[in-house]
Amino acid sequence: MEKIREVVGIDISKLTLDVCLHRNGGSFRTSNDYCGIEDLINRIFSQVEIPKEEILFVFEHTGLYSSTLIEFLHKEKYLFHVASGLQIKRSLGITRGKEDKADAKRIARYGYRMKEEIELYDKPSNSLARLKRLLSLRKKLVGQRAGYISTIGEQKRILDSDQEMLLFTSQEQIISTLNEQISLIEKEIEKIIKEDQELYSQYRLLLSIKGIGGVTAQYLIVQTAGFTAFKTWRKFASYCGIAPFPHQSGTSIRGKTKVSRLAQKEGKTLLSLCATTAIQYNPEIKTFYERRVQMGKNKMSTINIIRNKLLARAFAVIKRGTPYVNTMKFAS
Structure with missing residues (x-):
């Protein structure tokens, strides 16, 4: 991207955004919300007099905390790249200490060095975003259920069932509740896939391969952003x-x-x-x-x-x- 003249590095935390402009050298902090992001844009254009098409925003993927910034930049058609934290860390060599302001500067430097190689972020569809969140929740609930099943199995093998009835019944009720919630999540996942023609087509194609089941097919669709994020x-x-x-x-x-x-x-x-x-x-x-x-x-x-x-x-x-x-x- 030869037209890029300024790279803005952003370190994202739960409540704040630390911003650094690579060539200009300016840095500031704003709140991690819609108003704070609007303030971020205004302050950038008050420091650099170049069109938005020549500015590249670079920041790490931080899950929920970066979602508002991604939504804003995508809606306003800004150029931005969401990088892997490990990729940024390794590209900069040996670093000492950690501070949000310094991290923003490092991200800006990374973006400037890699501006001709990095790919712009392609925001996934709403269906894919919902699928990703539901699959993440399902994974968490399945893990919790497995923990309770393992624990209660060992307890029943060793402890007296008459004396520890409350211990067993309470955990069994939790397992039952988790089963219900997992079932509801799985139904919602199937509903989202069936309502999206492209996702449903991909899902059916993957299931035609003997060995690949429903959960793996859903994982592949989400992690590859509908088989667009990875070329091979x-x-x-x-x-x-x-x-x-x-x-x-x-x-x-x-x-x-x-x-x-x-x-x-x-x-x-x-x-x-x-x-x-x-x-x-x-x-x-x-x-x-x-x-x-x-x-x-x-x-x-x-x-x-x-x-x-x-x-x-x-x-x-x-x-x-x-x-x-x-x-x-x-x-x-």
Whole structure:
């Protein structure tokens, strides 16, 4: 983006926005609300006399706290980039201390250095945004339910049920309530998908792949922003931590090719479950797995290959717009 003449770095916190203009050098703080953001825009244009098309806003993704700023900038058609905190941190090298004003300056410097490479933020549709929030809530409730089920199971095994009746019944009621709420959330998720023609089409295409279930299909749709945020399945595999990378240097370092620990762990977990399911119920995948194991190949390495196979198929069916066809059943 050669036309960019000023980069505005913003450090977002719950109540405030710390702002730094890279070339101008000005910095200030305002409130993290609609009025504060309007004040932010007015103060920027009072310091720099350039058109809005030549200003780039850069800030970290902070979930709920950055939503108002994203909504405002998108509505007013400003150029902005929402960056990964880890990406900014690593690009700046060694830093000492932490302060909101200094962080805003670092973000502005990052944006200015990377302005010709970074991609502008593409705000997801309202349906995708709602899906993401509901899936996040579902994940939290499922985790809480699992905790209560595990706890009450151990307690019933050890404690006297007559003396600890209240302990058991109260937890059972909580589990029942969580089951009801999870069910309601799942129904609302299905409703949102069915009401959006494009999302529903993608959802049905993903379910045509044996091994990929409803939760994983919903996760893939949300995390890829309807398969627009990642250009290839390999990039998303790297994001999920299932893409193998070499570990070699010169003649002395000859490490194993392995996946990176930098990963979106939820995606890795879901794809692992999909791979296990595919090994059990997909004859093609089962044959592939058994053949590699008989050859003495590592089981986890084989499972990782299957994870990548399923992900590649997911991107392929979306790109083609047609369901997955199991060619093995046509083989003679």
